[in-house]
Amino acid sequence: MSITIKDVAKKTGVSITTVSQILNGKGQRFSEKTREKVWSAAEELNYKANYFAQNMVTKQTQTIGVIIPDITNTFYSDMIKGIEDYLYENGFMVLLCNSTDNEERENLYLNQLVHRSVDGFIIASSTISDEMIFDLLKKNDKPYILLDRKREEHESDNIIVDDTEGGYVATEHLITLGHRNIGVITSSSSDVNVHNRFVGYKKCMEDYGLLMKEEWIMRETLSMSGGYEAAKKLLQADVSAIFATSDQLAIGVYRAASEVGVCIPEQLSLIGYDDIELASYMSPPLTTIHQPIYEIGKLAAETLIHRIMNPEEAAKNHLVKTRLVVRSSTKVL
Amino acid sequence: MSITIKDVAKKTGVSITTVSQILNGKGQRFSEKTREKVWSAAEELNYKANYFAQNMVTKQTQTIGVIIPDITNTFYSDMIKGIEDYLYENGFMVLLCNSTDNEERENLYLNQLVHRSVDGFIIASSTISDEMIFDLLKKNDKPYILLDRKREEHESDNIIVDDTEGGYVATEHLITLGHRNIGVITSSSSDVNVHNRFVGYKKCMEDYGLLMKEEWIMRETLSMSGGYEAAKKLLQADVSAIFATSDQLAIGVYRAASEVGVCIPEQLSLIGYDDIELASYMSPPLTTIHQPIYEIGKLAAETLIHRIMNPEEAAKNHLVKTRLVVRSSTKVL
Secondary structure, X not given: OOOXXXXXXXXXXXXXXXXXXXXXXXXXXXXXXXXXXXXXXXXXXXXXXXXXXXXXXXXXXXXXXXXXXXXXXHHHHHHHHHHHHHHHHOOOEEEEEXXXXXXXXXXXXXXXXXXXXXXXXXXXXXXXXXXXXXXXXXXXXXXXXXXXXXXXXXXXXXXXXXXXXXXXXXXXXXXXXXXXXXXXXXXXXXXHHHXXXXXXXXXXXXXXXXXXXXXXXXXEOOOHHHHXXXXXXXXXXXXXXXXXXXXXXHHHHHHHHHHOOOOOOOOOEEEOOEOOHHHHHOOOOOEEEEOOHHHHHHHHHHHHHHHHHXXXXXXXXXXXXXXXXXXXXXXXX | OOOOHHHHHHHHOOOHHHHHHHHOOOOOOOOHHHHHHHHHHHHHOOOOOOHHHHHHHHOOOOEEEEEEOOOOOHHHHHHHHHHHHHHHHOOOEEEEEEOOOOHHHHHHHHHHHHHOOOOEEXXXXXXXXXXXXHHHHHHOOOOEEEOOOOOOXXXXXXXXXXXXXXXXXXXXXXXXXXXXXXXXXXXOOOOHHHHHHXXXXXXXXXXXXXXXXXXXXXXXXXXXXXXXHHHHHHOOOOOOEEEEOOHHHHHHHHHHHHHOOOOOOOOOEEEOOEOOHXXXXXXXXXXXXXXXHHHHHHHHHXXXXXXXXXXXXXXXXXXXXXXXXXXXXXXXO
């Protein structure tokens, strides 16, 4: 006869509900002693819940599908950490999908996640079409959160970072230091967040009545090598400062500058965006726009779980503020 | 009546097997046209496979549990990318567990993964006890791969990086450049791989008959801030070169050196370990020991899937070689 949850409860002398909650990762409110007792009894008895049979009844998988474009980009791994920390505390697990911005891969993953009956989605991948998300997730009545991607008028919860404002503040910082010829490196793909930073740059330049030459505007993949390639060209243009719309791009600028012997900040001011941990480790430390990446991940997970538990509530927009962090890569002209 | 796979096959005019393989993410060998036809028919009919009912029959979940200590460490995110790329191609998905080197969290995750009937485990977290892995996974007859952690005489497949050799080569490079007073930064936790790099350092120093002062040996957490703290102390000792046993640690050394105005490599030679992408972006670019991190992830996934398909085969050890990559952070004394 197979071992059931009753046997575990009997062995430990606690209620069946307690055992069930602990073994389902929802036992945070019980003492460490109780949890340990239950886990070791379950182990000793070699108790195995029939997970699939359970799920056929409850229709809950305690699993969240997370789709991101690039796990090797520190921005996304910090975000994943925030998501995962919150989900862990609440007894959920993460099915990780690294889409590599490949549309076929994204569609396959999205379908697989629906197929696997995940309880909700966190999507931070910009190339999945709105139609795809809307049709597939709406049709299957799946809650989802969109992060860092184009948002149409979905009725879904959103985490919105004020990137236009952030881009404006970054540019204004350079202008305040006396710079007029300001280059910008933005994304060549359709990330709406990064694009908004660029919109902020343009708005600020216009507000101050400054010229924007075509050769000052670079569009590249959001990576160190993208920043490197863009900077090689910008260093031949007549700019005294560069706004890199992500810190990854900025790291590439350091390399390009160092290769041609251009000193940051003496000969070139550089400001990034994101404030990844590395930013303060660069030489000189990078001035950048801080956004609370880890907290954004946590907030996304929290909002999603709240939505799963309260499907009837109206969708919410959460606005996240950015702030300027002045370090040593920018200087008065 | 609910829609079945037969209806999808009928609508698209392909066989039931073809539909099944494509919808289960195993359709890579079919043309893009066929795949698209099947997906859109399934979508139009709003076909939903009963995943749980399926799994109760096949006992396969097409899911691999991956336990790592820190997703925000580029080393692990590169590894995950390798794992995930291979699994994606083979129709498996990743349940990601970030253990934060917390033993309770690791144990809970391990139990959850068993509970969820994942098909196999990739474990790159050093604090899970051998007993835990052995008891839990053996008892449940679960295939697993151990990476970057202490290995006892398990009968499991292993991916082994020759870290003692790598540590030896790093140290010898510094000695060849004329350095005698060589500091080392190693891990304060129980990572066997990092420890082996330190063993390589000691062996090399002994072979060359060089002194190792206590104050030249730093033990820190494997992070940028760990490297920074260690370097602040080493820069007050009489060393002319530092071997940082991971590139993350080395990045911290750059910061500490820059803060006190010590120039790399003119006043301090620095060698790292791992060769993360960032290494070549540092100023000056970091000399380091290259290990093929992405390929190690891929190999781990490949070995695990092979094991799942061939449970009776004898366990294998895969040895991965490292190599010295000389950039500009080391110099003749």
